Amino acid sequence: MDLRTNTVLRNRDTLALRSKEAQLFAYLLERANEVVTQEDLLVDVWGYSPSSQTRTVYTTVRRLRHKIEPDPNHPVHLLTVHGEGYRLRLDEPGAGSASAGQVAALPCPPTTLIGRAAELEALAGAFERSRLVTLMGPGGMGKTRTALTFLEEHRAKGHVAMFCGLEHAQTTAEIASTLLRYLGLAPAADVEQALARVGAALAGSQNLLLVLDNLEQAREAAALCVDRWLAAAPELQILSTCRVALRVYGEVRQTLGPLSVESGVELFRARASAVYQGWTVDEAELRELVVRLDGIPLAIELASARTDRASPSELLARLDTRLSWSEPMVGTPARHHSLQAAIEGSWALLRLEEQEAVRQAALFVGAFGGVDWEVVCPRIPGIDPLDLIRSLVEKSWLSIAPTFRGRGPTTWRMLDTMRDFVRMRFAETEDLQRALSRHKDYLLGPEVPEISRTLQLVDEHLALFNRLLPDDPEAAGEALIRTVHGLLVQGPFDRARALVEAHLPDLSRFSEPMRCRIWSCASNLYRTLLESEAATRAADRSVEIAERVGDPSLRAEAYRARGGIFFRFGKVETGLRWSQRAMDEASSSESKGELYGYLLNLGTMLAASGKFDEARELTLEGLDLIPSNRPQSRAINRANLGILCHSQHRWEEAEEHLELAERLARSHGLRQSLGMILGNKALTLHDGGDLEGAEQVYAEALAVHRETGSRFMKAVHTGGLAVVHVEAGDYPEALRLLEEARALLEDRAPITSLAIIFANMGLAHLLMGNARSALEVLTQAQHQMEELRGRYAVSASVLAFLGVALSCVGEGDRAQQAMDRAKEISETKAADVLPLVVASQLILDLAPSLPQDGPERARGREAVAGELEVLREQVAEVSWADLRLAVRLVEKELARASRETLYTSSL
Secondary structure, eight states, X not given: OBTTTTEEEETTEEEEOOHHHHHHHHHHHHTTTSEEEHHHHIIIIIOOOTTOOOOHHHHXXXXXXXXXXXXXXXXXXXXXXTTTEEEEOOSOTTSSOOOTTEEOOOOOOSSOOOSOHHHHHHHHHHHTTOSEEEEEOOTTSOHHHHHHHHHHHHHHTTOXXXXXXXXXXXXXXXXXXXXXXXXXXXXXXXXXXXXXXHHHHHHTSTTEEEEEEOOGGGHHHHHHHHHHHHHHOTTOXXXXXXXXXXXXXTOEEEEOOOOOHHHHHHHHHHHHHTTOSOOOOOHHHHHHHHHHTTTOHHHHHHHHTTTTTSOXXXXXXXXXXXXXXXXXXXXXXXXXXXHHHHHHHXXXXXXXXXXXXXXXXXXXXXXXXXHHHHHHSOOOTTOOHHHHHHHHXXXXXXXXXXXXXXXXXXXXXXXXXXXXXXXHHTTTOHHHHHHHHHHHHHHHSTTSOHHIIIIITHHHHHHHHHHHTTTOHHHHHHHHHHHHHHHHHHSOHHHHHHHHHHHXXXXXXXXXXXXXXXXXXXXXXXXXXXXXXHHHHHHHHHHHHHHHHTOHHHHHHHHHHHHHHHHHTTBHHHHHHHHHHHHHHHHHSSSOOSHHXXXXXXXXXXXXXXXXXXXXXXXXXXXXXXXXXXXXXXXHHHHHHHHHHHHTTOHHHHHHHHHHHHHHHHHTTOXXXXXXXXXXXXXXXHHTTOHXXXXXXXXXXXXXXXXXXXXXXXXHHHHHHHHHHHHHTOHHHHHHHHHHHHHHHTTSSOOHHHHHHHHHHHHHHHHHTOHHHHXXXXXXXXXXXXXXXXXHHHHHHHHHHHHHHHHHTTOHHHHHHHHHHHHHHHHHTOGGGHHHHHHHHHHHHHHHHSOSSSHHHHHHHHHHHXXXXXXXXXXXXXXXXXXXXXXXXXXXXXXXXXXXXXXXSOO
């Protein structure tokens, strides 16, 4: 160094130093081989206060290292002494010994880390459980950057931290030698001595966090070293970054997955703004680009680097070329120059049988389960198929797919980017065609389990439909039906509608039997969406074709769809007749198909028409016929048994059946079924008097319906939650919820559920004393029921409450007419609501039963009180929420009568 000219001669190259760099070097040179604190440097070189908060020293040291060190990231002259300061070493590197505190400086990336706050927090939590944490993930996920940021945060807290890059190490000897160099120790004579020296040095440093970066190419050797050094240094913590798990005892694996959409957008904007500031982009378009890039940080950075030649919308249009997008930049490793290079590194880590397994997994476009995998993946002698899955997860080719609320069967998925890499390598090969054929046979075959057919494989069936439609329309039609079925189970329903409506206008490419099935499928979809006209049109087309073709199984399917529409929109008796016809056709069919489904359907309608014993018999018969691989059918059938027991006031049995149905739905991730089951469980808890429990379960059911998009079930269970608030006396909140439920259904065709909502609104108004408001909504409920047929219990209840409202506004004759009709229906068609009608009649009887003066008045009141006591006993025996509320009405009316305010405009 020439202090007069502020230059340094290194390897015959003359390098100029800035003024402060030269002053710093001269200061350290005077104190060579001594530790100099940062406070000393701030005071003596910069003239600052020793307590100044600045990174000036750190920045100048880093610049100086780039001019005097052979490898600035691994300095051997200007060393950091952790917790103390800096030391300029003038002796030959490795000639002496060094403590673990005298380790290489951390690499300093030129950009900031974006979107990994949760992962950094999770890493901190992982080190509370173990001294060895492996940060895993595919290439390009940012493992090294995340580890460096975690290390910087660790060091900022005053701890000792060391970073060691091992991307070029292949053996135990190379790993140990690299660590010796990072620690500033002399080379060892052999591997054993190197391991021992590193272990001793690491043991001499308290609370050291050591990052070993990029270990995948030497996993077994790295595992041996890590195990040895953890044993030698009891206080040592190691964070390894690796595409594969080390499989060392005690290892905690932390998987680094894709960025969230929000973080991906932030990363794109930050990197793109450094390349080109002139582009503008639609936010939705940019979010789609991030999603289509799988949220991989490397993919997002490569895309953002191209914004000087292509807008985000153009990048979206060229995503099929994303594997080849290349941006070689100084300071980035070759594996990060393109996505293809990053994934090639992961491919090279696979054994031959694992490469074959990856090819099979790449054929699934979405999540797949263990049963799907075992059927589709060719058997390899001596290897369990699920062991291959585990191996691919450990090597970051597959990830465990999230399940609904953490429950349901385990499924796996591959990132689209990695899937495209595999398909690109094996495009149009005979192996690929055979594999595609095997997938098709499985997806459309009868052996595929119901849970796979309806949930996990929705995306598979949709992809299969698009692939087969041009050349094999019959198979494509089957794939279309299974796709819609799956979406009706798990949602979203709008996606199912868009798919159906895209193909209904032209079904000419399909055979008549397939057209018949597609129309039946469309009918079920529109019925679920509460669109009666569209559902009826689709069902009519299905019935027309089925009767022309003459196939019993087709007629059964078409008749069941037709009956379902009548049932949903209030024509229970008509729906029952069509369902019975469907049952007869299914029984006469040679295959008999899924007969249990027809038994379940018919049992549901019998229960709705009050024929509980017949319904129970059919439901039990159907339950016995359901195969074990049909969990959705078993859950729904079991729930129907619970509903039947509830209707017959057998509360304990109802709860048992519903609990079992709930476990089935949760364990298999059946979201739509779970929402329905939870709603009925809440109703059972409510009628049994557990208002708090009912409110909690209703809230969970509504959360499910918000995710699946089930407008009908959301309305029904919002109404149920409102009744809980009615009984709890919170009438304003109850009316708010009922208005919300009404808004969900009011623009639909007349349905029983809307009448029930109006009835409960009337009840709430009655209990609040708003008789005229009650009369208004109860009249609407009556009009709804006049357009419907067969729901006798609802009709009787609406008429009974209507009679009370008419009585309260002084229309005694009309009130008695409504009550007489309610009594007639309950005595002949719906005996279970007879106590409610009796309670309502008692309210009408209060006025004439109470003489206006004299001793007769007291005796009259005693008589009414006696009737009320009998009614209370009936309610206690039945334990039905509506009856409890009716008794409350009686008690209110009795209190009102005793105050001589009979027949005013309010209670």
